[in-house]
Amino acid sequence: MSGSLNPLHGRSLVAGAAQGELLFAEVGLSFWGGVDPLTGEVIDRHHPLSGQRLAGRVLAIPSGRGSCTGSSVLMELISNGHAPAALVLAEADEILTLGVLVAEALFARSLPVLCIGKAAFAGLQGSTFARVENALLELYQAPPAGPWQPRTAVVDSAPASLQLSAEDQAMLAGDYGKATQVAMQLVVRMAQLQGATQLLDISQAHIDGCIYTGPASLHFAQQLLEWGAAVRVPTTLNSISVDQRRWRELGIDPALGVPASALGDAYMAMGAQLSFTCAPYLLETAPALGEQVVWAESNAVVYANSVLGARTLKYPDYLDICIALTGRAPLIGCHLDAQRKAQWQVEVPDLGRTDDAFYPLLGYHIGALAGSRVPLVLGLEHAAPSLDDLKAFGAAFATTSSAPLFHIAGVTPEALEPSQVLTAETLAAVTLSPAELLLSWRALNSARTDQVEVVSLGNPHFSLSEFAHLAQLCQGRRKHPAVVVAITCGRGVLEQARTAGHLAVLEAFGVLLVTDTCWCMLGEPVIPPGARTLMTNSGKYAHYAPGLVGRAVHFASLADCVDAACTAKASGRLPAWLEPAVAKERLPHV
Numbered sequence: 001m002s003g004s005l006n007p008l009h010g011r012s013l014v015a016g017a018a019q020g021e022l023l024f025a026e027v028g029l030s031f032w033g034g035v036d037p038l039t040g041e042v043i044d045r046h047h048p049l050s051g052q053r054l055a056g057r058v059l060a061i062p063s064g065r066g067s068c069t070g071s072s073v074l075m076e077l078i079s080n081g082h083a084p085a086a087l088v089l090a091e092a093d094e095i096l097t098l099g100v101l102v103a104e105a106l107f108a109r110s111l112p113v114l115c116i117g118k119a120a121f122a123g124l125q126g127s128t129f130a131r132v133e134n135a136l137l138e139l140y141q142a143p144p145a146g147p148w149q150p151r152t153a154v155v156d157s158a159p160a161s162l163q164l165s166a167e168d169q170a171m172l173a174g175d176y177g178k179a180t181q182v183a184m185q186l187v188v189r190m191a192q193l194q195g196a197t198q199l200l201d202i203s204q205a206h207i208d209g210c211i212y213t214g215p216a217s218l219h220f221a222q223q224l225l226e227w228g229a230a231v232r233v234p235t236t237l238n239s240i241s242v243d244q245r246r247w248r249e250l251g252i253d254p255a256l257g258v259p260a261s262a263l264g265d266a267y268m269a270m271g272a273q274l275s276f277t278c279a280p281y282l283l284e285t286a287p288a289l290g291e292q293v294v295w296a297e298s299n300a301v302v303y304a305n306s307v308l309g310a311r312t313l314k315y316p317d318y319l320d321i322c323i324a325l326t327g328r329a330p331l332i333g334c335h336l337d338a339q340r341k342a343q344w345q346v347e348v349p350d351l352g353r354t355d356d357a358f359y360p361l362l363g364y365h366i367g368a369l370a371g372s373r374v375p376l377v378l379g380l381e382h383a384a385p386s387l388d389d390l391k392a393f394g395a396a397f398a399t400t401s402s403a404p405l406f407h408i409a410g411v412t413p414e415a416l417e418p419s420q421v422l423t424a425e426t427l428a429a430v431t432l433s434p435a436e437l438l439l440s441w442r443a444l445n446s447a448r449t450d451q452v453e454v455v456s457l458g459n460p461h462f463s464l465s466e467f468a469h470l471a472q473l474c475q476g477r478r479k480h481p482a483v484v485v486a487i488t489c490g491r492g493v494l495e496q497a498r499t500a501g502h503l504a505v506l507e508a509f510g511v512l513l514v515t516d517t518c519w520c521m522l523g524e525p526v527i528p529p530g531a532r533t534l535m536t537n538s539g540k541y542a543h544y545a546p547g548l549v550g551r552a553v554h555f556a557s558l559a560d561c562v563d564a565a566c567t568a569k570a571s572g573r574l575p576a577w578l579e580p581a582v583a584k585e586r587l588p589h590v
Helices: 070-080 094-107 118-122 166-172 178-194 215-226 254-269 298-308 319-326 358-370 387-400 434-444 464-474 491-499 502-509 539-548 558-567 576-586
Strands: 011-014 017-024 058-061 086-089 113-115 129-133 136-140 199-201 205-207 235-237 328-330 344-347 375-378 429-431 454-457 484-489 511-515 533-536 552-555
Touching: 011 094, 017 086, 058 129, 070 094, 070 215, 086 094, 086 129, 094 113, 094 178, 094 215, 166 178, 178 215, 178 319, 178 328, 205 319, 215 254, 215 319, 235 254, 298 387, 319 328, 344 358, 358 375, 358 387, 358 434, 358 539, 387 464, 387 539, 434 539, 434 552, 434 576, 454 558, 464 484, 464 491, 464 502, 464 558, 484 491, 491 502, 491 511, 502 511, 533 539, 533 558, 539 552
Parallel strands: 017 058, 058 086, 086 113, 205 235, 344 375, 344 429, 454 484, 454 533, 484 511, 533 552
Antiparallel strands: 011 113, 017 129, 129 136, 199 328
């Protein structure tokens, strides 16, 4: 029998006992887009655990990252038996924890979640087996012999004191029905875990839980409806998993099309608006500076906080609808002035004139460096990035970071005067090099041939100005017959583009237009089964596509995407602003 190494004590986020082979990684993992909800396989092809199966193993990661839908995927895995035995985290993660709590509430199934802190987490590497029992973690070099009798699971510490209004207490007591009661129970449970001492009123919600991850996601929404769910605040819906009007025409399997469409209908039956967009900041309902809202969808959260100056946490799927049903959210994190300050600074080098591939690449790279820290980006004070540039930056940043906010000095509203977001604790600036950005460029460009069979645009959803730019690039041209060019967008923006005359140009070029859903949920047959390589200008999709759809990716500017659509070939050229990094690589080492 192999004896336990020094036991570690942490904070139990979800009580319980479990044991299994230890699966360790030093990089955070987005469960949505990073883990197959049906099998538990890690499908993020950029992650060190790519190809590993989570079922029955103790998963040790610093935290989640990326998508708010991670909670839905984890709930799905718990319900179908492919979940990890336990989660061990360096930092508390609300998205993953919430997924466990919802599975516990709906399916009476759970798994222990333990946070042990960054210092202790670093010492896990090298161990091969772990036991988690509430707040205790025991590590082994080999599975211990003999049976294990864990003690009865208990909550390890008293929850924080949470002040509730009379209305809050009435909701908890069931005075407003079962759905509101269960929703408030989950809001209170999360508020206590997060250390909130009070709740706040919110003005609107954006729901990400309408993405279909499997039967459990539909069951959750339908159960709320059966309990009489009705939203209390104006509520918009994220992209769903299919184009609700055209999924049959597009050849989508009814096994996906029927439940995915039903899931969207279920949330609308609760009173949510038919918006179906991952870019709610393009809607007329976009919040104002300082407005307290509850948004889910990682890119939308980051845009709302950073570009609009609204206030929201990176809310997990399912907590979003719980807050919409109650109108109340924990008063913590980015809802508070102090939690919106920069924790880290990064200086961007002057690369001269850049194109629109620069901002998603930069966001992707800075997000990976930032981790959970809110960055202040320096060096772009005179670059005048457009709203589309900031959208692309934020979406890629939210893919590799778990932070809900970034500041850009002289650009984003709270950092027009950068000193306003600095504190004594803000770390000194580090300077990026072109060589670092070149490494991220190569990571996003996973294709090994020049072939292009699909051009994927609209992740996040295309804006009207992006339609205008694309129409200008496509004017008088025609795509190659062997290439599929598809754009995803919201219904409202589609009609604006039609009125402006952009769609006539794009339809003549040969573009396929898809609404309601997004590339993060699209697969075959919109992507032809025989196609092996795609091209995109989205840093977010360039990261996720190899795992989600099993295709190699060319990442480039919008103009390069149009050229590739016409030739079925990627040029392979680096943008001029990255050439200095290549030239430096070629210098002899001394």
